[in-house]
Amino acid sequence: MKPLQPKSYGRVAVYIILLVATVAAMAGLRHYKIASGRNGAPGGDTLAVALQYSPVAFFMDGDTLAGLDYDLLKMLGIPFRIYPITSPAEGLQGLDEGRYDMVIADLPQSADLSDRYLFTVPAYLDRQVLVQKTDSVGAKPAVTSVLELIGDTVCTTAGSPMVGRIANISREIGGEIYVKELPVTSEKLLLTQTIGEIDHAVVNEQVARSVLADNYPEFDYSMQISFSQFQPWALRLSDTAKAAAVNSRLDSIKATEGYSRLLSRYLR
The missing domain is CATH 3.40.190.10 (Periplasmic binding protein-like II)
Structure with a gap:
């Protein structure tokens, strides 16, 4: 079979519609973040977290925010501010540029990424x-x-x-x-x-x-397509103190019944 080729303007129209829908969803998430003032401003002890929009990790549930990674963030007890993203590349670029302290996205802990970023303990398993x-x-x-x-x-x-x-x-x-x-x-x-x-x-x-x-x-x-992989969160290689703080909290959370309930809720 030949590589996929564009078939018609109909295909382009579908992509445009889906892209517009994604942008609208992201705009809604950003609006909620700014309006709620839940997490304060980045800087100091507040983590600037790039969090990828997904129906498991981070999404709008009615008029509230929800998601496995979002709920885990709240359980950490560390001040944070969310910056919604749509792709891992967008988050890693912001991490490299110093705009984010941590990226939570579809980032399996590969050898290549481990050479460039510091990963936390796994938040959960996926494949x-x-x-x-x-x-x-x-x-x-x-x-x-x-x-x-x-x-x-x-x-x-x-x-x-x-x-x-x-x-x-x-x-x-x-x-x-x-x-x-x-x-x-x-x-x-x-x-x-x-x-x-x-x-x-x-x-x-x-x-x-x-x-x-x-x-x-x-x-x-x-x-x-892959074996079960750890799903950790990424920080800059130099941020060892921040990673240690997050790791300590994550390890404690994963030993609780609350963590088990989160997995049951979002991963079935």
Whole structure:
């Protein structure tokens, strides 16, 4: 199969609509942050936290903020101010430029990233999966092995660490798997897939479950692209004191019933 090519203006229109929806959601999150005054201004002991919008980590639930990572942040007991982001690359750039103290995003602790950033202890475990539509007869996925993706195209969010992971897989199996990066959140990427605009997407399993399990049972996300991976938070290499403080709080939280309830609520 040839690499994915643009098919029509209809495809472009869908992407524009989804991008507008994402921007609107982000604007709502930023408005809430400024209006609430919950976390104060950055500086001093207040952490400037770049937090990626996702249906698991951070989102609007009615007129309140929610999400696994957001709730964990509140449990730390450390003053913080949130800066919503839509991609890991956006957060890491801000971290490099000194605008953020910590980034919480889809950032598996790879060797490459560990050379550039200081990671906390894992907040929880997740893994990346291939999302595809099942056939209409046996409700089975067409692709059951990465070998079957040779010559095909998978879509990810722009700046996703999965781009590098898929490139490594291509080298390991001796065949090219093409990657198309779309400037949308993981949630919007999956919604694009549900209307038939793309065939294969790679996202975190918890995001796939959150979006698809109840409303789109015809989509399969059982094929893993990576093993279960730690999902830590990233800081600058020089911020060892901040990392130590966050690690101490996270370790204490993970030993509580409250942490177990959070996992049950958001990860089912």
